[in-house]
Amino acid sequence: MNGGAPRRGRLSKAAEFERVYRRGRSVANRHLVLYLFSAEQRDTLRLGLSVPRRVGGAVTRNKVKRLIREAFRSQLSGRQLAGDIVVVARAGVAELAEREGLQGVEAALADLLRKAGVAPDADREGGARGEVEP
Numbered sequence: 001m002n003g004g005a006p007r008r009g010r011l012s013k014a015a016e017f018e019r020v021y022r023r024g025r026s027v028a029n030r031h032l033v034l035y036l037f038s039a040e041q042r043d044t045l046r047l048g049l050s051v052p053r054r055v056g057g058a059v060t061r062n063k064v065k066r067l068i069r070e071a072f073r074s075q076l077s078g079r080q081l082a083g084d085i086v087v088v089a090r091a092g093v094a095e096l097a098e099r100e101g102l103q104g105v106e107a108a109l110a111d112l113l114r115k116a117g118v119a120p121d122a123d124r125e126g127g128a129r130g131e132v133e134p
Helices: 014-023 058-075 093-116 120-125
Strands: 025-028 032-037 045-050 083-089
Touching (some): 014 032, 014 045, 025 093, 032 093, 045 058, 058 093
Parallel strands (some): 045 083
Antiparallel strands (some): 032 083
8 A cells, every 4th residue: 555645646647747837836945846736626636746866866766755745745634725736856855855854854845835825834824725826
């Protein structure tokens, strides 16, 4: 069984990623880039990950993907969001994952979710309340 997001909760096709890249909006920090696209016809949130080779070898990239999925799940647990999110890892994320582990990746992702207005504390600041804004 899969410990991450269910397969139906993931973006997997190139066309799905392209739609999010072209029609969504983005926020970034030193370690990650977050693309968001609201899909009105969908009632669930789907996650797509892009971890390029410059991040490291296959083992490192897979570790980074596992950490991002876990951080994503913990940051948005209990929230009912709809839309598509793509997280693109930058080269420095491997060092962050090695140095700080899950807590470092969670902090980087939480920063982006706050900037995007979909973090748990964004509701208090007037952020999104259920849908990922394009």
